[in-house]
Amino acid sequence: MLGKRHVYCLLIVFLAFFSVPLHSWANTELKQERRFVDVGDDHWAKNEIDFLANAQMINGYQAGQIFEFRPAQSVTRAEAAKMIVSALGQAEWKDGALPFQDIPVNHWARGWIARAVQLGIMGGDGTANFRPNDSLSRAEMSIVLVNAFSLASKGAAVEEATVFEDTEGHWAIRHINRLYYHGIANGRDGRFFPKDAVSRAEFATLLARTINDQFRLPLPDLIEQGKTNIQGMVTVSTLNVRQTPSTAGALVGTLQKGQVVDVYDINGYWAKIAYNGQFAYVHKTYLKLRNIEGSPVKGRIIVVDAGHGGKDPGAMSGGANEKTIVLEVAKFVKEKLEKAGATVIMTRETDVYPTLQDRVNIAKNSYAEMFVSIHTNSAANTSAKGAEVYYDSSTNPNSEESKKLAQYIQEEIVRMANMVDRGVKNSGLYVLRNNTVTSVLVELGFISNAEDRAKLTSAEYQNIYAEAIYQGIVKYYTSQ
Numbered sequence: 002m003l004g005k006r007h008v009y010c011l012l013i014v015f016l017a018f019f020s021v022p023l024h025s026w027a028n029t030e031l032k033q034e035r036r037f038v039d040v041g042d043d044h045w046a047k048n049e050i051d052f053l054a055n056a057q058m059i060n061g062y063q064a065g066q067i068f069e070f071r072p073a074q075s076v077t078r079a080e081a082a083k084m085i086v087s088a089l090g091q092a093e094w095k096d097g098a099l100p101f102q103d104i105p106v107n108h109w110a111r112g113w114i115a116r117a118v119q120l121g122i123m124g125g126d127g128t129a130n131f132r133p134n135d136s137l138s139r140a141e142m143s144i145v146l147v148n149a150f151s152l153a154s155k156g157a158a159v160e161e162a163t164v165f166e167d168t169e170g171h172w173a174i175r176h177i178n179r180l181y182y183h184g185i186a187n188g189r190d191g192r193f194f195p196k197d198a199v200s201r202a203e204f205a206t207l208l209a210r211t212i213n214d215q216f217r218l219p220l221p222d223l224i225e226q227g228k229t230n231i232q233g234m235v236t237v238s239t240l241n242v243r244q245t246p247s248t249a250g251a252l253v254g255t256l257q258k259g260q261v262v263d264v265y266d267i268n269g270y271w272a273k274i275a276y277n278g279q280f281a282y283v284h285k286t287y288l289k290l291r292n293i294e295g296s297p298v299k300g301r302i303i304v305v306d307a308g309h310g311g312k313d314p315g316a317m318s319g320g321a322n323e324k325t326i327v328l329e330v331a332k333f334v335k336e337k338l339e340k341a342g343a344t345v346i347m348t349r350e351t352d353v354y355p356t357l358q359d360r361v362n363i364a365k366n367s368y369a370e371m372f373v374s375i376h377t378n379s380a381a382n383t384s385a386k387g388a389e390v391y392y393d394s395s396t397n398p399n400s401e402e403s404k405k406l407a408q409y410i411q412e413e414i415v416r417m418a419n420m421v422d423r424g425v426k427n428s429g430l431y432v433l434r435n436n437t438v439t440s441v442l443v444e445l446g447f448i449s450n451a452e453d454r455a456k457l458t459s460a461e462y463q464n465i466y467a468e469a470i471y472q473g474i475v476k477y478y479t480s481q
Contacts, residue, residue, distance in 0.1 A: 037061050037070035046072060046202040049209035049216055059084070059205060072202030075136035079110035082117040082133075091116055101131035108133065140195035142207070143176040146185065150211050155182045155280075165193035184217035185210045230295065231264040233272055233288030236402050246271035246282040253281050264290065269368050286437050289402060290370060297478035299342030304364045306374035306432065307331035307347070311354030316379035318449045321458050324352065327375045329460070330445065333467030334373070338474070357431040364436055371406070372440035373470065374432050377457055379449040386450040387421025388414045391442040393433035400427075402439040405480065410443060410473030417469040418462060420446055420453070439477075443470060 040050050050070060053059040061070040097115025104111055110133060117123035125131045137145070146152065154160065160175040165188045168174050177193055180186040185207055188194070199207075210216040235256045243250035246268060254276060256262065265280065266273040272285040292299055307328040309315035315323025328349070335345045346367045348360045355363070364372045378389070390411045392403035407425040415422040423444075433440045445466050446453035456462040 036068055038067045039069045040072060040202075044072065044202070046206045049206045050202065052209050052213065052216070053205055058208075070201060072205075073200050075198040076201055076204055077134050077136060078123075078131065079108070079114060079133035081137070082123055083110050083113035091120065094119055099131075100129065101125055102129045104131050104133060136198035137204075138195060139193060139197050139199055139203075140171065140173040140177065142199045142204070143173050143180050143186070143195075146207060146211055147176045147179050152179050152183050152185075152211075155179065164188075165191060167192045168195055171195055180207070182220070183211075184220045187218055229263070229265055230293050231267075231290055231300070232293060233262050233264050233274070233283075233285070233290050235260045235262075235287060236289050236399055237287045240283055240287050242274070242276050242281045242283055244281060246273070248284075250282065253277075253279075256283065262288075264288075285368075285370065287398065289439075291478055296341045296343075297475050298338055300344065301371065301478065302344045302346065302367060302369050303338055303371045303373065303474070304346045304348065304360075304367065304369045305331050305334050305338070306360050306372065307349055308374055308376040309354070310349050310352055313354050316377055316448045318379060319451065319454050321448055321454055323377045323379075323448060326377055326448070326457050326463070327445070328352070329463045330466050330470075331375050333464050334375070334470050337467060337471040341471075341475075358435070360432050361435045364438065364440075369438055371474070372432065372436050372438055373406075373410075373474070374440075374442040375470070376442060376444050378444040378447045380447060381449075383449050383451070386447045386453045387423040388418070388446055389423035389444045390414075390425045391428045391430055391433060391444070392425065392440065393429050394427050395429040396434045397440060398437055399439045402477075403433070403441055406439050406473065406477045407441045409476040409480070410441060410470055413469035413473040413476070414443070414445065414466065417472070418446075418456060418465050420456075 036054060037050065040047055044050075050059070050072070054061075059070075061068045093112030094116040095112040097112065097119055099111065099115050099118065101114075104114060108114075114123070114131060114133065155178075160178045160182075162178070163169040163174070164178050164181050168177050171177065173195060177186070177195065181188075186193070206216075210218065235258050238258050240256040241252055242254040242256060244253050245251070262274040262276070262283075264272045264274055267285060267290075270284055270286060271282045272288055272290075273280055273282055275281075290301065291297070307324070307330075309324040310328065311324075313324065315327070317323065328351075331347065332350070335347060338345045346363060346369060348355050348363050360374070363369075378385075388411065390407040392400060392407045394400035394404075397403060404425060404427075411422070411425050414420055430442055433442055446457050448454050448457055457466075
């Protein structure tokens with residue numbers, strides 16, 4: 002990755018091409034097509050070069066009575082310093098001090114380089130050298146153009162996907178892709194050639210496209226090419242669609258319950274979607290996110306809450322305590338979910354006691370998409386036994402989704418652990434009613450019942466309970 006000073010350096014290099022004053026034009030009435038003798042009517046970059054020359058953004062080389070553009074020649078860092086400083090309306094800083102050992106006092110661009118450094122827009126290479134005669138690579142060029150002109154992001158989903166076969170995993174891929182999606186650069190034969198030096202003609206073309214829309218390439222289909230593997234189904238009656246990822250963002254429309262949208266990026270609580278042919282944003286809390294292919298839980302943020310802990314042992318019977326049992330089961334659940342690609346947040350992984358509000362806060366602060374709390378039951382009547390799962394409909398806006406998850410987990414526990422089926426129940430338990438995402442509380446069995454307790458304290462059954470919870474979550478994400 003380029004250092005900050007190196008990026009500034011590159012910025013000058015790139016902008017240099019478009020900002021040299023035309024002090025060498027002796028005859029302003031000279032026909033445009035004849036200004037550069039080496040840029041004929043059939044040159045592929047003639048229109049862009051002419052545009053920049055007419056705007057006095059670039060200059061050629063005078064050789065006697067003729068002018069040459071030298072389109073195949075690479076831009077140097079020294080040339081860039083002069084052009085960028087000129088573009089900013091600044092003059093040479095002839096008396097400026099420079100720390101670079103490769104810029105002698107009589108160097109033609111010393112004053113321009115000094116001004117560029119003084120303005121904080123250019124630096125050295127991290128050593129005592131400026132490398133004034135070095136050229137600029139196409140990858141470096143992409144960083145300079147994007148930063149110099151503050152080209153807007155098209156979203157992480159499209160900027161991190163491989164567009165050119167030779168940029169996969171490249172350190173500058175986001176900047177390269179940004180040029181592509183802005184219609185500025187499209188490579189050649191499916192490749193970008195990031196290590197190649199930038200010629201003056203290439204630079205002129207890319208610069209003209211950057212500052213003048215009339216030179217832009219046809220824009221790629223951002224919506225289609227940026228698509229991720231995620232779809233979201235609206236879980237509430239009406240979901241606001243906003244122009245920016247904020248509750249203060251302008252409202253551009255609404256989605257109705259059951260509508261399915263493609264998700265292009267997720268940042269915190271905001272999901273980027275396609276809406277009326279444009280990108281827009283919705284709060285992901287009110288979407289059921291589903292992977293189109295691969296592991297159903299990959300990328301999902303799931304909080305696993307082992308109940309009680311620390312000073313609170315939970316229910317106790319027959320020498321067993323709830324806090325120990327549920328922590329072991331929770332660890333198994335975490336292992337299974339993470340193996341399948343989920344992001345798992347544990348409310349506790351040791352014998353500590355987070356408060357009920359702590360547990361809710363952990364879910365909210367981690368942008369959770371699901372909350373699963375694990376407990377064991379107890380009753381004065383020792384014959385009471387079996388599993389049950391709770392959800393809340395009093396305040397949780399995802400009560401219907403929570404009920405579905407509860408049913409899937411309950412079915413799997415009953416089937417896999419051969420438990421008595423006590424069903425799913427609606428109850429305003431604290432960690433359920435104070436969460437907004439799909440949330441359930443699982444009662445694995447009765448620690449007060451000898452038969453259930455034998456399973457609850459068995460390492461084999463603890464793994465079975467965990468597998469049942471995991472399979473229930475998978476079924477939830479794969480269901481419509």
